[in-house]
Amino acid sequence: xxxxxxxxxxxxxxxxxxxxxATTAPVGYLEISGLQKSFGEGPAxxxxxxxxxxxxxxxxxxxxxxxGKSTLLKIIAGLIKASAGSIVFTHSGARADTPxxxxxxxxxxxxxxxxxxxxxxxxxxxxxxxxxxxxxxxxRAAAMLELVKLAPASQLYPRELSGGMRMRASLxxxxxxxxxxxxLDEPFGALDExxxxxxxxxxxxxxxxxxxxxxxxxxxxxxxVFLANKVLVLSANPGRMHAxxxxxxxxxxxxxxxxxxxxxxxVAMVTxxxxxxxxxxx
Amino acid sequence: xxxxxxxxxxxxxxxxxxxxxxxxxxxxxxxxxLGALFIALWYAAIALFHLPEYILPAPHRIFEEGxxxxxxxxxxxxxxxYACLLGFAASVIGGVVLSLMLAYSSWAYKGLYxxxxxxxxxxxxxxxxxxxxxxxxxxxxxxxxxxxxxxFPIVANTTMGLRATDRNLVDLFQVYGxxxxxxxxxxxxxxxxxxxxxxxxxxxxxxxIGALYGDTVAGMGSGGQAGLGFVVVIFSxxxxxxALFAAAFLACLIGFLFVGLVNWLSWRVLRRWHDSYLMxx
Ligand SMILES: Nc1ncnc2c1ncn2[C@@H]1O[C@H](COP(=O)(O)OP(=O)(O)OP(=O)(O)O)[C@@H](O)[C@H]1O
Ligand SMILES: [Mg+2]
Numbered sequence: 001x002x003x004x005x006x007x008x009x010x011x012x013x014x015x016x017x018x019x020x021x022a023t024t025a026p027v028g029y030l031e032i033s034g035l036q037k038s039f040g041e042g043p044a045x046x047x048x049x050x051x052x053x054x055x056x057x058x059x060x061x062x063x064x065x066x067x068g069k070s071t072l073l074k075i076i077a078g079l080i081k082a083s084a085g086s087i088v089f090t091h092s093g094a095r096a097d098t099p100x101x102x103x104x105x106x107x108x109x110x111x112x113x114x115x116x117x118x119x120x121x122x123x124x125x126x127x128x129x130x131x132x133x134x135x136x137x138x139x140r141a142a143a144m145l146e147l148v149k150l151a152p153a154s155q156l157y158p159r160e161l162s163g164g165m166r167m168r169a170s171l172x173x174x175x176x177x178x179x180x181x182x183x184l185d186e187p188f189g190a191l192d193e194x195x196x197x198x199x200x201x202x203x204x205x206x207x208x209x210x211x212x213x214x215x216x217x218x219x220x221x222x223x224x225v226f227l228a229n230k231v232l233v234l235s236a237n238p239g240r241m242h243a244x245x246x247x248x249x250x251x252x253x254x255x256x257x258x259x260x261x262x263x264x265x266x267v268a269m270v271t272x273x274x275x276x277x278x279x280x281x282x
Numbered sequence: 283x284x285x286x287x288x289x290x291x292x293x294x295x296x297x298x299x300x301x302x303x304x305x306x307x308x309x310x311x312x313x314x315x316l317g318a319l320f321i322a323l324w325y326a327a328i329a330l331f332h333l334p335e336y337i338l339p340a341p342h343r344i345f346e347e348g349x350x351x352x353x354x355x356x357x358x359x360x361x362x363x364y365a366c367l368l369g370f371a372a373s374v375i376g377g378v379v380l381s382l383m384l385a386y387s388s389w390a391y392k393g394l395y396x397x398x399x400x401x402x403x404x405x406x407x408x409x410x411x412x413x414x415x416x417x418x419x420x421x422x423x424x425x426x427x428x429x430x431x432x433x434f435p436i437v438a439n440t441t442m443g444l445r446a447t448d449r450n451l452v453d454l455f456q457v458y459g460x461x462x463x464x465x466x467x468x469x470x471x472x473x474x475x476x477x478x479x480x481x482x483x484x485x486x487x488x489x490x491i492g493a494l495y496g497d498t499v500a501g502m503g504s505g506g507q508a509g510l511g512f513v514v515v516i517f518s519x520x521x522x523x524x525a526l527f528a529a530a531f532l533a534c535l536i537g538f539l540f541v542g543l544v545n546w547l548s549w550r551v552l553r554r555w556h557d558s559y560l561m562x563x
Contacts, residue, residue, distance in 0.1 A: 074453075078457075106454070106457040116472045117472075117555075129458045130459070
């Protein structure tokens with residue numbers, strides 16, 4: 001079972017290495033249909049979620065607090081089971097009903113680092129769990145830390161880092177697995193606006209290299225519009241799809257785009273949609 | 283010339299400053315000062331109230347008589363240290379194994395924990411005679427008695443640590459497909475470390491008590507070599523009061539070293555990452 005997983009992972013890695021140019025690397029594909037979730041005998045938390053993501057899509061999920069965004073993400077990650085409906089995840093031609101361990105990465109709301117391990121060891125953790133040899137996982141962790149500009153901090157412990165640096169380490173840990181699907185649960189929610197903008201730009205730059213598909217939960221409309229090509233607005237009690245909006249801004253996106261009229265128009269559109277959820281609720 | 287004077291002045295100031303900060307270091311100065319005051323009061327009390335040696339011997343007499351009895355005392359120290367190490371090792375091994383069982387199976391937790399509590403709450407004084415009947419006089423009984431006194435803090439703390447792992451970190455391990463074994467070794471055990479070490483510190487303080495108490499009730503047949511607890515009993519029967527004080531002092535010393543060692547260990551393990559050891563710079 002476990003060896004199976006390592007095998008598939010190793011195969012993906014070789015594919016990635018032999019494919020010239022990161023843009024043509026295989027990227028995940030996600031299909032959610034009729035998804036429903038309730039905890040125990042409780043009321044439905046999520047209902048009628050039907051969603052198709054193409055490879056390379058960047059979906060932002062936004063909605064009132066408690067509407068089930070984290071729950072949706074955890075169901076996609078396989079951390080909790082849906083009550084009804086199906087999730088199909090396609091990778092490299094093979095079709096499997098549950099996402100396999102290392103093809104998807106999860107970035108939690110807080111950095112969620114092991115306090116007793118150095119930053120390098122933290123970044124290497126998923127690889128260690130997958131059974132990689134020490135030399136290889138340390139080399140890859142070092143490369144990832146370079147990518148997120150944390151190389152000088154590799155031997156420090158999480159508490160010795162600032163909140164923004166910790167979040168970068170958390171991103172590096174997710175990227176070290178070379179995922180096809182990135183699931184991010186309000187990763188920058190606790191950071192100040194300047195750090196958040198900076199990390200948003202870095203995130204898109206990293207995506208240019210690795211081309212994963214992303215589901216990104218956020219409370220910030222500007223963040224959603226800046227990052228995503230699709231924004232899912234959820235209503236609450238239960239969480240249903242209120243709107244699925246396209247963000248027609250070309251990638252790569254730059255910091256200056258935030259000032260363009262088109263960007264501001266899209267922000268206004270998402271804000272209006274979110275507002276209509278609130279009106280419907282009250 | 284002027285320059286040199288100035289720099290010389292600086293150096294004097296620096297030395298004064300160092301001296302001051304050293305003298306004011308509360309961790310060093312106060313205990314020393316208080317110790318000196320205590321010994322002075324000790325002598326004063328003897329002189330003032332004409333206390334005879336069989337009630338309160340003077341510190342220098344304790345030292346002299348300690349030297350006279352040095353063979354017995356040294357043998358006692360070796361034996362007691364040995365008993366402490368055995369009792370402590372038994373508590374750590376037994377405690378950790380029990381904690382892992384309690385943390386990993388809710389069946390064991392529900393079924394076993396009440397009995398652990400019963401065992402903990404039964405006074406050792408009542409159990410000691412039974413243990414001696416079963417295991418005889420000597421080091422075996424002493425180890426078991428000391429285990430009974432020390433194991434509980436380790437079990438209670440470690441179990442709590444193993445069960446209280448951060449939910450988000452458990453999720454993280456699950457996302458990346460960790461096996462139960464990996465979760466135990468890379469997550470639950472390190473996360474339980476601060477709790478385990480707290481239990482260890484309490485146990486370290488209890489261990490000499492266990493060993494000495496075990497000695498007083500089961501120390502007779504420890505291979506001719508009596509531990510400090512038994513030495514104390516003998517000296518008090520012989521009314522060798524200064525030597526008795528010397529034995530008590532050495533028992534204190536063993537306890538002190540033991541606790542010190544565990545504190546050092548805890549510092550070594552946790553200083554880089556745990557909030558209980560904040561770095562100064
Ligand atoms: N393990 C659980 N057991 C029972 N109910 C749960 C559980 N997890 C979440 N819920 C409920 O499901 C609902 C949705 O929770 P969820 O955490 O998904 O919301 P959210 O949209 O992520 O909120 P926020 O924006 O505040 O993070 C809430 O009403 C919550 O009480
Ligand atoms: Mg949430």
